[in-house]
Amino acid sequence: MPRPDRMKLGTFVYTYGFHPASWMHPGSDVGAANSFAHMLNVARLSEAAKFDFMFMADSPAAAVGDPEALARQPNKMNRFEPLTLISALAVATERLGLVATASTSYYEPYNLARIFASIDHLSGGRACWNVVTSDHDETGYNFNRRGLDPHAVRYARAREFVDVCFGLWDSFDDDALLLDRERGIYHDPRKLRALDHVGEHFQVRGPLNIASTPQGRPVIAQAGGSEAGIALAAETAEIVFGLASDIGRSRVFYATLKARMAAFGRDPDGLKVMPGVVVNVGRTRAEARAKVDFMLERLHPDVGRLMLSEFLEADLRGVPLDAPLPEDRLPAAPKGSRALFEELTAFVRSGRTVGELIRLYAEKHTGNGITGTAADVADVMEEWFETRAADGFILMLPTLPASLQDFTELVVPELRRRGLFRDEYEGMTLRENLGVPRPRGRAG
Amino acid sequence: MPRPDRMKLGTFVYTYGFHPASWMHPGSDVGAANSFAHMLNVARLSEAAKFDFMFMADSPAAAVGDPEALARQPNKMNRFEPLTLISALAVATERLGLVATASTSYYEPYNLARIFASIDHLSGGRACWNVVTSDHDETGYNFNRRGLDPHAVRYARAREFVDVCFGLWDSFDDDALLLDRERGIYHDPRKLRALDHVGEHFQVRGPLNIASTPQGRPVIAQAGGSEAGIALAAETAEIVFGLASDIGRSRVFYATLKARMAAFGRDPDGLKVMPGVVVNVGRTRAEARAKVDFMLERLHPDVGRLMLSEFLEADLRGVPLDAPLPEDRLPAAPKGSRALFEELTAFVRSGRTVGELIRLYAEKHTGNGITGTAADVADVMEEWFETRAADGFILMLPTLPASLQDFTELVVPELRRRGLFRDEYEGMTLRENLGVPRPRGRAG
Incomplete structure (x- = not known):
């Protein structure tokens, strides 16, 4: 049975692209990390292609x-702060959804609720908050802590944080503003209320000092694949993001997550499962493959070693490239993708060198996903979409703007020919375009 | 001896204007509180007149x-969040400085330092942070507290907070970015450093994950008139803002503050004393007076009573308008202006009614300052400027955009005729226009 709607698409943004050597691609401004013109270009390309949104990844730490390796990998060292960036993009674009990542571990809900409400007004209803709890130790060191809080504490705080924000966004009823100059009454005081939240992590009185926004609440995105993450998403999220590896697992994840929504009285269509996918597309398969190789050649071994260190949570500095990795450097369990972890483990046990392992990891991490012609890419996306492994995709484009231009010029027309992607925006707000309901402001 | 430079001017922004009935003025969009077009109009009027900056007042609480009274006074109930607003204004203006208020009591320094660095990049060097500690109980209730922390604690935290931000803004040296694609080296790792701050209120490792900004650090504004506030300003501020009441006291304040800077090795010209001043200007004195009366007529007695309650820190609900205020409702000491407090106290003791008291307070608070022709207004501003009571002014315009249009059309040409105000911006950044030095990035 064909899907009733079309797929959703978003552009995932690290400044220069998802590939760790992306800043070396000749097609971008080398100073892009501090250039609004670069970000605006990415936004306008995404908007011209009628994408649902642009998604700003973030971490509040270098x-x-x-x-020496970090000096070769600027994406995580020098970047715009995402809330300010999407505020600026809000008034320089018209239809594109604007997603910013912000951590529930290091913000106060009153400040963040105000910020997103303000962006929703600035953008005419295109704000989306990617809720994260932050999962790198280095972030804690910037916020008065010796490291991360335990996973369960972070998720409990996140759940309460989101709840407080929901309450604050509902401070003003949708029809609270009377704007009656004749009688001198600006708002109906019966349609504005305090929150008086008292919880384990937060005490917040409210009300929020900004009126109800075009979307009622910004769209909520989340990435969690843990049990706590799935629970939070089933209850509160409208976009769920994850790294796609295996279509079978993704179908199970999709079905599980949508089933879990029923317990919260939510329609499964109110949440869009959008795996991240790395796309390298060319006019021919050889051209696409050449693009992968072009970037792999630019990846310095120190950067590859650093990336692998992060994935394995092991310090690999000084480990020789031309010898196998001692097996005791492998962790017992993966932090990220289990499938990739198992593949790397088998590779190590087969006696390959660290240099070969880095290349494998770099390719899996940055060059895998889908590589081929527009038809090849569309075939994979169509299969995922039609068999309910995905409602759409967040495109992890290796280089920006080059890979985004490739995608919009080659793949988008192919998706349209197949009836899989929109020709024009359906609505004005991100909620309207995603097809997720707007929360109704309370009656007075 | 004439002053060597020209005066500095900034527009103080509550959405609809400084007057509590400003939203009822027919010259503005009644929906301005959630309208970027309104804010952009205020910014563009200020920029066309070559003002130094636009100053967003704020409080993180309704x-x-x-x-019923609050429903008649929207400025403090429904407003843009200022950091997001100035981010949007940054890309829609070219030369105007953009000042946002943010509280050291309720933010984390790592987040706020990132935000202002990002805005400084977005704006090409026009960001300014108005540092406040927040002095209303209601803010504390939104941030896990039963009320405010004590004054001394708030100022100690503020001092440390600013210091952490300075350190974070200096994470990258100005010449740290090499952007060398040939060698694959983005930045010089010797020119990037952690902060490793461990203090009483904060532990922040750093470095900041954004490169050195056009201004090195955003401009720092402050308003404190307390001893702790003066100490903080003398050491760290480049703009000091306050409500002007008396030229004699202001000269003393000016001289005291500038003298205190020497202890920190700072040039007195590196800080601009800019009192707030309420201006009602007309083509004739009668026209100016009529503008004051027009707004006073629109002030509902409940709003007046609420304003007076705040000033006196007394609950005046239910107190009859046609009888004198019982003297036991007067506090022992003023929270705000001592001169105004003494005037009100004498008025109460002379047996006037609460209604008369409200009108007096409303007029002093909103209609005093300078009322008259362009020459009258320029005379006062010139005297303050030439006798070193002020380096410039923050204009508390009763209505926006109407009073701002009046000022730019009538007063600005008069100030220019007298050689007191610029014809064109001197530089591209706010620091260049203010004439305050740019901190030098450390050498490697």
Whole structure:
């Protein structure tokens, strides 16, 4: 049975692209990390292609590790702060959804609720908050802590944080503003209320000092694949993001997550499962493959070693490239993708060198996903979409703007020919375009 | 001896204007509180007149009090969040400085330092942070506290907070970015450093994950008139803002503050004393007076009573308008202006009614300052400027955009005729226009 709607698409943004050597691609401004013009270009390309949104990844810390390797990988060292960036993009774009990542571990709900409400007004209803709890130790060191709080504490705080924000966004009823100059009454005081929240992590009185926004509440995105993450998403999220590896597992994840929504009285269509996918597309398969190789050649071994260190949570500095990795450097369990972890483990046990392992990891991490012609890419996306492994995709484009231009020029027309992607925006707000309901402001 | 430079001017922004009935003025969009077009109009009027900056007042709480009265006074109930607003204005203006208020009591320094660094990049060097500690109980209730921390604690935290931000803004040296694609080296790792701050209120490792900004650090504004506030300003501020009441006291304040800077090795010209001043200007004195009366007529007695309650820190609900205020409702000491407090106290003791008292307070608070022709206004401003009571002014315009249009059309040309105000911006950044030095990034 064909899907009733079309797929949703978003552009995932690290400044220069998802590939760790992306800043070296000749097609971008080398100073893009501090250039609004670069970000606006990415936004306008996404908007011209009628994408649902642009998604700003974030971490409130510079990456940690070998300083020489970090000096070769700017995406995590020098970046715009995402809330300010999407505020600026809000008034320079018209239809594109604007997603910013912000951590429930290091913000206060009153400040963040105000910020997103303000962006929703600035953008005419295109704000989306990617809720994260932050999962890197280095972030804690910037916020008065010796490291991360335990996973369960972070998720309990996140759940309460989101709840407080929901309450604050509902401070003003949708029809609270009377704007009656004749009688001198601006708002109906019966349609504005305090929150008086008293919980384990937060005490917040409210009300929020900004009126109800075009979307009622910003769209909520989340990425969690843990049990706590799935629970939070089933209850509160409208976009769920994850790294796609295996279509079978993704179908199970999709079905599980949508089933869990019923317990919260939610329609499964109110949440869009959008795996991240790395796309390298060319006019021919050889051209696509050449693009992958072009970027792999630019990846310095120190950067590859640093990336692998992060994935394995092991310090690999000084480990020789031309010898196998001692097996005791492998962790017992993966932090990220289990499938990738198992593949790397088998590779190590087969006696390959660290240099080969880095190349495998870098390719899996940055060059895998889908590589081929527009038809190849569309085939995979169509299969995932039609078999309910995904409602759409967050595109992890290796380089920006080059890979985004490739995608919009080659793949988008192919998706349209197949009836899989929109020709024009359906609505004015991100909720309207995603097809997720707007929360109704309370009656007075 | 004439002053060597020109005066500095900034527009103080509550949405609809400084007057509590400003939203009822027919010259503005009644929906301005959630309208970027309104804010952009205020910014563009200020920029066309070559003002130094636009100053966003703020409090992270809705006002508290009689709900019926608050429903008649939207400025403190429904407003843009200022950091997001100036981010949007940054890309829609070219030369105007953009000042946002943010509280050291309720933010984390790592987040706020990132936000202002990002805005400084977005704006090409026009960001300014108005540092406040927040002095209303209602803010504390939104941030896990039963009320405010004590004054001394708030100022100690503020001092440390600013210091952490300075350290974070200096994470990257100005010449740290190499952007060398040939060698694959983005930045010089010797020119990026952690902060490793461990203090009484904060532990922040750093470095900041954004490169050195056009201004090195955003401009710092402050308003404190307390001893702790003066100490903080003398050491760290570049703009000092306050409500002007008396030229004699202001000269003393000016001289005291500038003298205190020497202890920190600072040039007195590196800080601009800019009192707030309420201006009602007309083509004739009668026209100016009529503008004051027009707004006073629109002030509902409940709003007047609420304002007076805040000033006196007394609950005046239910106190009859046609009888004198019982003297036991007067506090022992003023929270705000001592001169105004003494005037009100004498008025109460002379047996006037609460209604008369409200009108007096409303006029002093909103209609005093300078009322008259362009020459009258320029005379006062010139005297303050030439006798070193002020380096410039923050204009508390009763209505926006109407009073701002009046000022730019009538007063600005008069100030220019007298050689007191610029014809064109001197530089591209706010620091260049203010004439305050740019901190030098450390050498490697």
